[in-house]
Amino acid sequence: MDNKLPTLKEIARRLKFSVSTVSRALHDHPSIGLRTKMQVKQLAKELNYEPNQTALFFKQQKTHTIGVILPNLKEEFFSQAINGIEDVAKINKYSVLIGQSHDDIDQEKQIAIAMKNQRVDGLIVSISKHTKNYDHFISLRKYNIPVVFFDRVPDLPTVHKVASNFNTGTKQAIEFLITKGHRRIGVINGPEEMKSSKERIITYMEVLQKKRIKIDLSLIVTTDLTQVKTFEAMKNLLDLKYPPTAILTINDYVALDAIQYARKSKLKINKDISFVSYANLPIINYLEFPPLASVEQYPYEQAKKATEILFDLFNADNIPDEEEKKYHNILIEGQLIIHKK
Incomplete structure (x- = not known):
């Protein structure tokens, strides 16, 4: 169960109940006895079952929304990046949800959870300056929420990223x-x-x-x-x-x-x-x-390319197994601009 979300069907199979009984028990339906409710809820807790965010939803439905997590929008760099993201999203008729970590790792984690709960189809992320562990992003894979990083990117080979x-x-x-x-x-x-x-x-x-x-x-x-x-x-x-x-x-x-x-x-x-x-x-x-x-460092181009990669991932007909997946690692060449000679 490490890589897959538990389902109502799995709980029903283990307890030898019908799926409808399990669903009613989780919702405290009056037709279900107290003992049955306790059994169902206990197993659901043990399996980390999430009734409102099942894998099936993410596989079969789209919200036409992407999430964006940035360190701080007051920086002109990230304002330019947002323009690149929104331009690609507009072409694809997608809405954009934006969250600011303010370089706080706990805030970054909370936003990632909130984005998941909002059922975004994918994420564009520039990580906080303190982020060392990326589990809060890697864990989104089991929900089929692809993540593409830009500018501040993890030093990992198994993520999609665009950087200068x-x-x-x-x-x-x-x-x-x-x-x-x-x-x-x-x-x-x-x-x-x-x-x-x-x-x-x-x-x-x-x-x-x-x-x-x-x-x-x-x-x-x-x-x-x-x-x-x-x-x-x-x-x-x-x-x-x-x-x-x-x-x-x-x-x-x-x-x-x-x-x-x-x-x-x-x-x-x-x-x-x-x-x-x-x-x-x-x-x-x-x-x-x-x-x-x-x-x-071309923030607009970085973010635009990252968003294009995200939509490519949405449109992929066949997503290979994790060990076979080819991860995007795009480097955009910088250019020294002379201001005063």
Whole structure:
């Protein structure tokens, strides 16, 4: 019973009752005796029977609704992503339900359960920065609810995902700073559990080694993406005996906080210290002191492709056994956009 939902028929077979008797017992029908009700409910509890979310419903019916779970809609990146999702959904005459995890793993789990209970046909997900275990998404398979991840994706081979190629973007960013004469290049990275954080550091080190620049691990700091932690990261970097002359930040929002701290420290932006970031949000074009450059990650295209994959999964005539399934793993190349020369 691990991979299949228990059914009324299964309960009826085990207790040697009719399906209609089991159904009435679960609904406390007055025609069913107390002993029978207790037997049925006890076995249903043992089997984790869910009367309103049976596998049969998900296999044979569609709600024409997809769910979307994102870290935070106030970020322009995810607002652009929603546009990509909704454009594909509109073409397919589907509605979209949106939930925000606010980077809270418990909230993410609750939303996943709520989406399941709302009987969405599938999910598009960008995981929280703290998500390490993915059971709350993997478990949706037994309900025949496919999940496609984008941007922040699990480091697993057995999931469908679309992401930006961090290796390419990071390589372009570091090489760009080196051409500008920088040798002390710092990194304000994201939480260690994020797949992109690991990829960023690996590529950072590879580029420095290739360019024969000494790697100094004290130049690598982390933030949980809040302003407080980013300020702490900046303080750690600037307090070094030999502080960085340039810093690569995990995203544009972190770059803005880092730039603010640098200015409070009386440093001239892009003269005393330079910044390169990720995302290339539209707000960058309106800043007096923008990062030198930003890696465009194409959130609209990422989310659009993820949604197209989801509808492909809906339309698949034959879904192979789990061990035979081919999982989508799409990488979208980033592009370094120069803001100020």
